[in-house]
Amino acid sequence: MAVTQGHGNPKWGRDEVLLALDLYLTLGDTIPGPSDNRVVALSEELRKLPIHADAKKNDRFRNAAGVAFKLQNIHQVATGKGLDNFSSTDKAVWEDFGHKPDLVRQLATQIRAQAGDASVAAEAATAEDDEEFSEGRVLTAAHKVRERSPALRRKVLKARRAIGPLVCECCARPPLTAxxxxxxxxxxxxxxxxxxxxxxxxxKASDVALLCASCHRLIHRLMQTRRGWASVEDLRAALCQAT
Ligand SMILES: [Zn+2]
Ligand SMILES: [Zn+2]
Known part of the structure; x- marks a missing residue:
């Protein structure tokens, strides 16, 4: 169940703040109001994003006034001036991406592209908050949907079997059964x-590592807690620290 704000709308997710940040980083000193074409266009786009499925029925959900207000919130975080009524997500997204306009543009482009995929949309609509990477819910969903592809899995298992017995590429553990x-x-x-x-x-098969289910779960958790990407080597280092 989505956490809501006072007026009944769910809190802005990382995807949404990232798309607003993408617009904010193209602006000068003047923050546009609700009648600005760019604000109206972003409002329409956010209303179609495959997260907060129930809220879309509400006319006020991510309307132009809400988008203009969010741009002001981001401006407050960015400049340290004005009322501190930004959210913890606004602050975290600014800390993670505020000084990386190229990456923000890349992420916004990817979020827009992946949001149109029906399987990704279905996964994003039902995902839990605590499974989300720093890039937001849509890209986390796209990552998961692609990893679960039976065709990819078959290809990877076949390629790994061709070079030897199956082992986890992180913890090197062989299967529990023969x-x-x-x-x-x-x-x-x-x-x-x-x-x-x-x-x-x-x-492609070469784009993925084959991990045991435990390591896969742990690497996703590591990415969440560090609010950034973690490599298989990063997880291996974390596992070594525990022993
Ligand atoms: Zn493992
Ligand atoms: Zn994964």
Missing amino acids: DASIAEAEFECHHKLPLSQTNATKT
């Missing part, structure tokens, strides 16, 4: 690079 038909279920594909960096429309 029964090959069951052992495969222990392994999952995981992108080695964020989708925003590869820009590819299709995931």
Whole structure:
């Protein structure tokens, strides 16, 4: 269930703040009001984003006035001036991306492109808040949908079997069972690079690592807690610290 603000609308998610930040970073000193064409266009786009599924029925959901207000919030965080009525998400997104306009543009382009994919939209609409990467819910959903592709999985398992027994590429653990038909279920594909960096429309077998289900879960959690991408090597280092 989405957390709501006083007027009944859900709180802005990272995807939404990123798209607003993308517009903010193109502005000069003047923050446009609700009648500005760019604000109206962003409002329409946010209303179509596949998150907060229920809220779209509300006319006030991400209307132009709300978008103009969000731009003011971002301006407050960016300049340290004005009322402190920005959210913790506004602050976190600014800290993560405020000084990286090129990356923000890249992420915004990817969010827009992936949001139109029906499987990604379905995954994003039902995802839990605590599963979201710093790039937001849409790109997290796209990452997961692609990793679960049966065709990709088949290709990766076949390629790995061709070079030796299956082992987790992070913890190096072999399967718990020698029964090959069951052992495969222990392994999952995981992108080695964020989708925003590869820009590819299709995931190749060489784009992913084969991880045991535990390591895959842990690497996703690591990315969430550090609010940034974590490599397989990063997780391996974290696992070594625990032993
Ligand atoms: Zn593992
Ligand atoms: Zn993954």
